[in-house]
Amino acid sequence: MAEGHRITIEQGTQRVRVVRGDQVLAETERPLLLRETGCPVRYYIPPEDVRLDLLTPSGTHTYCPFKGTASYWSLPDAADLVWAYPDPKPDVAGIKDHLCFYEVEVL
Structure with a gap:
């Protein structure tokens, strides 16, 4: 990694929910917390806890x-x-296939 740049990943236990409008897109009690120098904490959610049926792959x-x-x-x-x-x-293999949303609720 670049000098001074650091990424850590830890297993979270808090409930994280993603809501858009009146739809719950994801809800988990096992997020991965990724902390990266200069960035907000990001919550990576296991695919089993995401409503993939509502999402369309983009290019x-x-x-x-x-x-x-x-x-x-x-x-x-x-x-x-x-x-x-x-x-x-x-270095960040743990986040493989986990999904990350811009806006999450930490409950």
Whole structure:
């Protein structure tokens, strides 16, 4: 990793829920908490706890030199609302296939 850049991943136990409008898109009590230098804490949610049936894969991909290439999913009214790393870098292998939303409720 770059000098001064740090990423840590820990197993969370708090309930995390993603709601858009009146739909619950995800709810879990086993999020992974990813802390990265200069970024807010991100909650990565196991795919079993996400309503994947409501999401449509998008053609968007972004590259992070520390985490790898992210794939995105959208709702009809919210493009690229959620992302995941299907093949993350070894240092962050724990987040493989977990999904991360921009906005979450921590309960």
